[in-house]
Amino acid sequence: MADLQAALAAHVSAALTAEFGAEYAGADPLIRPSAFADFQANVAMALAKRLGLPPRDVATRIASHLDQAPMCERAEVSGPGFINITLSDAWIGEAAAFQLGDPRLGIPVSDRPQRVVVDYSSPNVAKEMHVGHLRTTIVGDSVVRMLERLGHTVIRANHIGDWGTNFGMLLEHLIDIGEQAAYAQLAAGEINDFYQGAKVKFDADPAFADRSRRRVVALQAGDQETLRLWRTLIDDSKQYYNAIYAKLGVTLTDADLAPESFYNPLLEDVCRDLERAGIAVISDGALCAFPPGFTGRDGNPLPLILRKSDGGYGYGTTDMAAIRYRVGDLGADRIIYVVGSEQAQHFAMVFAVARQAGWLPDSVIAEHAAIGMVTGTDRKRFRSRSGESVKLIGLIDEAVSRAEKVIEDRYDDPELRAQIAHAVGIGALKYADLSVARESSYMLDFDRMLSLTGNSGPYLQYATARIRSIFRKGSVDPAGETGPIMLTAPAERALALRLLGFGAAVAESAQTAEPHRLAAFLFDLASDFTTFFEQCPVLKAESPQIRSSRLALAALTLDVVLAGLDLLGIPVPDRM
RNA sequence: GCGCCUGUAGCUCAGCGGAUAGAGCGGCUGCCUUCUAAGCAGUUGGUCGCAGGUUCGAGUCCUGCCAGGCGCGCCA
Structure with a gap:
């Protein structure tokens, strides 16, 4: 079961066409998670007018078909025409057991694998990596991991600033x-x-x-x-x-370095070809392209400067060369720029000129995965003043030492303690960047960023530590637990149902280059597990069958959280 | 002036055109003899910036306004 919601959508679509005809095959069944059932289908209200029927009648006729699908326990019409769908416990249990046996844990393999260039991190030579770099690095790295897991070929591009007048x-x-x-x-x-x-x-x-x-x-x-x-x-x-x-x-490794200087030999040709194509013209002594739709302060067309009046090249030229190289030589189907949102207009212009030049055909997606600005507590752009700059390495060390403090009286072995502190500190730091929508700006707040409680990296790590603790205590190997999974308590059901959404969460997160979606999924999953952990004894379950089922559920949760955290690039300690 | 982004609980933020807008933090009340309390349960807390519009239905889409941020020719 690659995608629960998609499977359900297929059922509703089938019901729709069976009842109203093939012309409705393309209609979106509008499946959504529901507070009143497992899912709800909202398509009846959308189609009522077109069908010339009351929405409740439409809903009732669709619902009558749904009961026959094995996955559906109930389909009830409520309100103005919502179809509330409750999945069958048996089906959920079987699907979860199947997921447990699936090495991919329900993560789909893309049916159209792409070559994706992901441009991220990009520090400048001889300049401090600041917190903004941290974020593009962390987010980009997660996007890369997700895309690869989905079967895409990823080319990491660390476009370091190694050239320029300074x-x-x-x-x-x-x-x-x-x-x-x-x-x-x-x-x-x-x-x-x-x-x-x-x-x-x-x-x-x-x-x-x-x-x-x-x-x-x-x-x-x-x-x-x-x-x-x-x-x-x-x-x-x-x-x-x-x-x-x-x-x-x-x-990222040295092999992923795609420095600005790499494009130097190509810049002359970029200018020449754009000029020959009539896309670039001399203006005030500089060679400029004026993509339509961009105007400057004075209302005049805004240029993308390709060759300065002194003959030098700027970063716009480098970006043009890079896009041409990535499409022409690397064969990219999709190019993702994980770069600060300040550069939105610049990238819009680069993409526009590249389209004009034919270097970026319609078949290739170029997108700016904008990263929000980092601000200080005054809500102004964070600037490192000389003397009191926040060094990234200092932030990392602070994160680790805070984690160390929490466990200092918990473990005697200093090596184990250092290991745990490192994973927890780094996990907190990275999760802070990954759990917020990447485009929203955020305040540089150490306490929040390094928080070890609540919706944090350590919360997710902690869930895995508790699961492992169960297996350790019971001397059970999680790999040996295969179910069957049966749902006897609400917490089990909620957990199993959540687990089935993993693949879709990964796919969606990669599609939009937004790791925070996966982070949110994992937090919800960890919450569901924690409730299960509180309410459902595993080792001391009331029967061997339930014990075995719960062990399988715990094993699956462990696998999924570990896989999810790995996709976020968050390390996981064995115990905490 | 033009363009882009943002405006949701005291704070930080989620929220795929669907029902009663959620989470974390903070505040308050409980819960460790029981698989790890970095936790759990409960509670407190909102004219979703404002005004129109589209829609059966708008925090979500459109328009206008207000507020803040960012960008706007030879820095990258």
Whole structure:
């Protein structure tokens, strides 16, 4: 059973066509979760006018067919024409047992696998990774995991900022302090110190600023020694990202680096081809594309600048080159940009120009999975002032140490304690970013972000720890529990029914690139389990049959929560 | 000025055009001799920014207004 709701929709559709004719096959049966039953079908009210019948009559005629489907226990008409559908307990139990035996746990395999490029994380070389990067990194990584699980081919693209005019000052600063000192600073995460060191000199010392400008020219001209130093800078910074990725459990590797500089050799052609196609024109000395529908402050058409009047290229050019490369060379069917919402207009323009140029055919989806802005407690954009910047690594360490505090008197083994604290701290941090709709802006609030109670990462981890505890106490191997599953209590039924929604939650979450949907599902699931845990003794169940059924239900819950947390990229400790 | 986003409980946020708008936190009351209390049960708390419109039905769609945020030619 890939998707419970879809299966039900098929039944209602069949009833609809049987009763009213094939022309209604395309009508959406409008299946929704219901407070009055397991599901409700709202199609009767939608079709009443078209059928020229009272909505309740339509509902009654559809409902009369539904009782015959094995999955449906009851279909009752209520209110103006709602069809309240109650599933059969036996069917739910069988479906849950089937899910338990399914290695995919009900996650469907896409019937149309795509090549998906996911552009995410994208820190800048020699610049601190701030909290905004954390969010694009975490959300992007989860999207990637979900898409892969659904059978898509995913190409991770870490579009790091390794090029631009400020590399002149960074390189001169590197030369000034020496490569060893720079390495020590950058790899250790003292990145702001390094950057500020360069910036201060650039602003205060004209001679340094002059050297910096010459260094940019040398870099662009491909001067060997300059390139060597530039690579050093990148390698040093990479140490820092990779250390953070490792701590966070992010799947990005060096193989996923798609740096801006990679596109440098393509930029000239991008400009030439767009100009030849008549899409780009010279305006005020710069080569610009003016996609229709975009106007600026003064009411004039808004340009996407492709070549600056000084001959240099900007990030718009790089994005054009990237989109062309991803479609043309990588064969992407879908490109997802997990990038801050501030850039919405920029991406809209890039997509528009790429469509005009034919580089982005209609068959390819390009979407900006916008990430909301991070604000301080004053609700203004969060800015790291020099001196008191919030380092990502500091946030991570804070998360882990808070978790450590909670378990300090619970376990003696320091190694076990460190393991648990790491998983719990990281889990709290990541879940905080993953459980909120990605586009909504959020306040940087440590207490909330690192919360270990309520709707939090640790709540989900805790559910798995309690399940494992049952199996440990009873010396039972969860892998050996296969059911049958029978539903004897409301908490069992609610849990089983919830479990059946897993596949749909994953599919929907990946489709919209919104991990918070999966996070919400898992929280509901964990809540249902906790109720079950409180109300239904497993090891001391009243009969061997019920014990076995509940063990199977617990095993399935464990599998699903583990799989779900893995898709979110949240680590799980064995015990807490 | 134009464009995009946001406005839901004291706070932070969910909410696929469907019935009585939900969760977490906070407040209050209970619950550890019982598979982990990072928990559970209950309770408190809302003119869904405002006004129109579409619809059998609007927190959800459309229009206008109000408030806030972001973006708007050579930074990325």
